[in-house]
Amino acid sequence: MKFAVSSLALALSLSLVSPALAQTAPTAADADKFVAAAEKELGDFTIFNAQVSWINQTYITDDTDAVAARVGAQGTELGVRYATEAAKYQAIPNLSYDTKRKLDLLRGGLTLPAPTTEGAAVELNTIATRLQSAYGKGKVTDKLWAQVKPLYDQLHCYTRTKLNEKYGDAVQAKTGPIRADLLGNMWAQEWGNIYEIVAPKGAGDIGYDTGELLKSKGYDPIKMVRTGEGFYKSLGFDPLPETFWQRSQITKPADREVVCHASAWDLDNVDDLRIKMCTKVNADDFRTIHHELGHNFYQRAYNKQPLLYLNGANDGFHEAIGDFIALSITPQYLVQIGLLDADKVPSADKDVGLLLRQAMDKVAFLPFGLLVDKYRWDIFAGKTPIGQYNKAWTDLRLKYQGIIPPVPRDETNFDAGAKYHVPGNVPYTRYFLARILQFQFYKAACDIAKWKGPLHRCSFYGNKEVGARLNAMLAMGASKPWPDALQAFTGSREMDGTAMVAYFKPLMTWLKQQNKGKTCNW
Numbered sequence: 001m002k003f004a005v006s007s008l009a010l011a012l013s014l015s016l017v018s019p020a021l022a023q024t025a026p027t028a029a030d031a032d033k034f035v036a037a038a039e040k041e042l043g044d045f046t047i048f049n050a051q052v053s054w055i056n057q058t059y060i061t062d063d064t065d066a067v068a069a070r071v072g073a074q075g076t077e078l079g080v081r082y083a084t085e086a087a088k089y090q091a092i093p094n095l096s097y098d099t100k101r102k103l104d105l106l107r108g109g110l111t112l113p114a115p116t117t118e119g120a121a122v123e124l125n126t127i128a129t130r131l132q133s134a135y136g137k138g139k140v141t142d143k144l145w146a147q148v149k150p151l152y153d154q155l156h157c158y159t160r161t162k163l164n165e166k167y168g169d170a171v172q173a174k175t176g177p178i179r180a181d182l183l184g185n186m187w188a189q190e191w192g193n194i195y196e197i198v199a200p201k202g203a204g205d206i207g208y209d210t211g212e213l214l215k216s217k218g219y220d221p222i223k224m225v226r227t228g229e230g231f232y233k234s235l236g237f238d239p240l241p242e243t244f245w246q247r248s249q250i251t252k253p254a255d256r257e258v259v260c261h262a263s264a265w266d267l268d269n270v271d272d273l274r275i276k277m278c279t280k281v282n283a284d285d286f287r288t289i290h291h292e293l294g295h296n297f298y299q300r301a302y303n304k305q306p307l308l309y310l311n312g313a314n315d316g317f318h319e320a321i322g323d324f325i326a327l328s329i330t331p332q333y334l335v336q337i338g339l340l341d342a343d344k345v346p347s348a349d350k351d352v353g354l355l356l357r358q359a360m361d362k363v364a365f366l367p368f369g370l371l372v373d374k375y376r377w378d379i380f381a382g383k384t385p386i387g388q389y390n391k392a393w394t395d396l397r398l399k400y401q402g403i404i405p406p407v408p409r410d411e412t413n414f415d416a417g418a419k420y421h422v423p424g425n426v427p428y429t430r431y432f433l434a435r436i437l438q439f440q441f442y443k444a445a446c447d448i449a450k451w452k453g454p455l456h457r458c459s460f461y462g463n464k465e466v467g468a469r470l471n472a473m474l475a476m477g478a479s480k481p482w483p484d485a486l487q488a489f490t491g492s493r494e495m496d497g498t499a500m501v502a503y504f505k506p507l508m509t510w511l512k513q514q515n516k517g518k519t520c521n522w
């Protein structure tokens, strides 16, 4: 994840920026002034807020908690007022492109407020509608889902068979939905934890373990981060600043409580880039480092943009950058950086194991990533009646994921509330989009690098042309609509799930063989 400085609910004393002429209707010049003042003040606030959050997360005490909570609450409350203020300028004729876009971003920076005040329900509805239209009224996500659903269906079918073999008919039937509690994750959203149960005989073991390789070559956490940085440098990106190494939290401090959840930061909106991790020498953290640095290099690439454009092109982009680079940790890449001996590169018959392990997380996640916002948007739009909030959740889980709760549920339960993002009002479609986009980015990079061979084996390490094209997209930040940014790197203006399908093609073929003769639906 990234610590989002610019997309936080934004704080500012509105009296400072309201135009003086309250009696007359505001003009385009007033709107320009409002936006300029907003960016100045917000710049100061976001930096202060980032500093407070950094101190809190790397040094947890009752006091740093209290200070962070206070600044956070200030940001939330004032952010709502800011969005409201921006709305007043929206309809002014002849606004410049940037002023119009920045007013939209100010309004869009509003996450959903609790409906405690009069009129809040109406506002919620307006926001929910806007959220939907932001993704083409769900049409984009529906198209993407249709592209990748056949792959999910095969994975579901195969996993159900394996669970049936392990637990028997009384626990998991051969047909119908899968029992949610068997999938190794509290929300049944990613299934990698039960890989042991589904691992194919022989192909499950790829012959090396990245963590063991790192240990045997004497890597420590710093060297792992240096290696991650090396990937980006090989594409032509400048080295990280010296302050990155002085100020980052790369390992867990021995003497105090910290938040270990990995995140990437830009504290001054320029080049005070940092990561915060509790790095251990293992394969997961090696991948996470490549992911987090993706955020940092994105933040730096767009640092010449005005404050309100200091963000990813859309919600999905920021997470997808780090993930697509992390996809490049292929056996071939490990050879190139001297971690793996060339004769240890696993042969093609191990591909199914490699791909299935990834699919259990990345493919299994897709319907869940899709349904969380569908669930909320239906509630905000009034389509889901009060008194059916739990039923609506269970129904969507069955429809999209093909899973059912292990015991009967009713309206005294609120299962959706167990997912942090639902009560926390964190938009969720971004995670669905990021899963799709990372493969689209990866395929674009491999095409630029003129990769020949199975897509999942592609490494574009060291390719300067990929770096230049990638940088063109990253440097745009949020200054243009996301299709413009997507086009700068991939040549396409549409998000597309076919790259993900191409990546998993050998697995799809294999799954179909395994599922032969079975009824693959629920």
Ligand SMILES: [Zn+2]
Residues within 6 Å of the ligand: 001, 002, 291, 292, 295, 318, 319, 322
């Ligand atoms: Zn991230």
